[in-house]
Amino acid sequence: MSQYNETKFTLIKKWFKRNLTWVYFTIAIIFILFPNTSFSPFSNLWNGVLEKIGFVGLTSGVFASVLKSIQFTGLFQEELTKIISGSEFLNNRKDLPELWKKISKSICAQKFPEISDLLEDRILTSYFPLNKNHYNEDLIVSIVIHDINDDFVINYTQTIEYNAILDSEKNESTIAYTDTITDNQGVEEKNELLSFKIDGIESNLDEIKKEKIEEGKKIYFHEIPISGKKKFKIFLKVKNTYSLKGENVKLLRFNTITRNVDVIISHNKNIDVSFFNVGLVNDFVPIHTDLENTISRRHRDDLILPRQGFGLSFNKR
Template identity: 30%
Template sequence: MNVITRIFNNKTFLGAVPWISFITGLLLFLFGTFANFDDDHFAELWSGLGKTMLAGALFALMLKSIQFMGVFKEELIEIIYDVKYLRNRVDLPEYWEKITKELLKNKFPAISQKVTKDVKEIYLPTTSVQYYDNYKQHVSIKVVDDAEDIVEVIQKTRFTIIPVEPNETFVHQFENTIHCGDCPELVNFEILKFKVNEKEQHVSHQSSFENKRLKTRYEVTLSGKSGYNIEMVVKKRYPLRCDNIIGAISSYIRHNFMVQFLHAGLTLDFIDIGTLQKFKTNNESQGFLEKEYQGILYPKQGYIAIIKKIK
């Protein structure tokens, strides 16, 4: 009994059942059709039994074929959407565009291509080699010359640079711009401190006057780490009549941003620039403002603050 049970539970036997039924049904049908019987009822009985078995076997074979195609389809889908397979595709931009159009349900066909292009190039960091994490600024502003309305700005900044390839060496560039109008001699910029992973770094910088602006560029070489904790302090002096805007709009993606302003004797109007949500006010009092953004700030997003002297 156990032997019979094992035979009927055997996967090979179960897989062969439709073929056994098909062959048996075909033989019975042929036997009933071509064999000589004294009674025609026996011929009809055998051929009918054969037809029944043939029909059942054909149905079972067709069902197994459909099941096989379903399994094959699932396996094919898994291969197509596997990361290793996608990584080797050379048509990912076109593939991305087709998927985005489908998600949009083909809305706005006249501008859909431009929408997908902007999303891919601006919001997806496909060309970025790093992003900023936990960006924190402390900005102290005070008037140092009432006659000329000159302010001194001490800006302390801390953040972590997260590179795409930790082991690669790359040069990270910074840039600062101050409008100087018709009084470039009253405008100044200097780096007071620059640290990478708690180690003091000597950072050379170049300043030049371009189109009534003082542009300062400086850079640091980074290598061999999965993250770089940057700490820098800069000092700026300039007349408010030439430049009364402080801003932080980066070319890089920033994850989480917090800024504090100390602005004794000055008013400050904070404006969100291009953000998907507004900066949240954590604390505000006379001469002090703290704002925070939880989430992703994309390139060309950030804030500006307009400062004015209290009369």
């Protein structure tokens, strides 16, 4: 009998905990309304006192503290979760990088606590578009290999065209082309930017060209600001000459997040060309395999992240 009473008492206590807000609210309303009914046995003075107690109960910090103490017990948890995880709430936060670090730390710190900080920084700085206001889409790379001479010097022309899709909020970005040439006078090397078009309008290459020297190499870069609309059509054409004696490969790694890429390489029949993927999760897929002296590859249904791309190796037959 004692155990039965204890169980009943426990159930009542749990019910009161779950419904404490409404119990508190109901008592306060009774204190406000009951003194004004004909059922009240109290004098006008005491009726007024009870009514004031009811109003104080509703508006005092006691009621607020009760709400605060139970807001995470389930009554408001679902609605708070919707607010906190909603896009509007996240968009208004000014600390998203730090928030992402905290979330990622909780994910990987238990598995790899020794490298979690390095992993967070690498992903955030290298793969998240924090420093870019656009991404590239529907990119077509065309490489025409003209010849490889007896000194193993390769000559080829490369065109790249794509759509730059701007950040809808900032609505401005910079399109850049960078090329590196060794400072060694004994090495034959030449990279010549022939054309740089934005929406079909040719740029003055001399006006936008800059250069610097880093680690014994000349770095040439051309930059053009874009703004005012969502999408821009970009076209680049480059003529390259360099020796393959030191390294018989060419790497093309993207510096901007890119979606949908087609690669077409054509070459003479006396040149062997091999295609390989660089750092990709999902590789390029061969297409048009029946064409002679041509390599065609396609990348769909995924993203190519910065520092990822493809490479070519060359040999003479």
